[in-house]
Amino acid sequence: MRSKLAFLILVIGLTACGLLALRQQRLRVVHDLAVVHKNMARMDQDLLRVRVDIAQAITPQRVVQLAGNLGPMRPLGVDPELLPARPASDTAIVVVPPAPEE
16 A cells, blocks of 8 residues: 555656646747847847938939949840841831742
């Protein structure tokens, strides 16, 4: 009888220790998550501050000046050599019919 009682007390004690360990792990995870959220909020504030600094430093005139410093520009993905040539206003377009078969 005493061995059964000792075994029961031991099992209850081990179960309690296991539950306490799980609770501690859960608290540690919640703490880590709170730290990550705090860091994210700080990084968002830093990003917003940098965006405001950029917005204050760039004006339309400054963008035009920077673009002018880069040299002549053309649309991306359009190769002027591959575009069809436009006929001049005084040039007529002649359509040649196919030769008759013999």
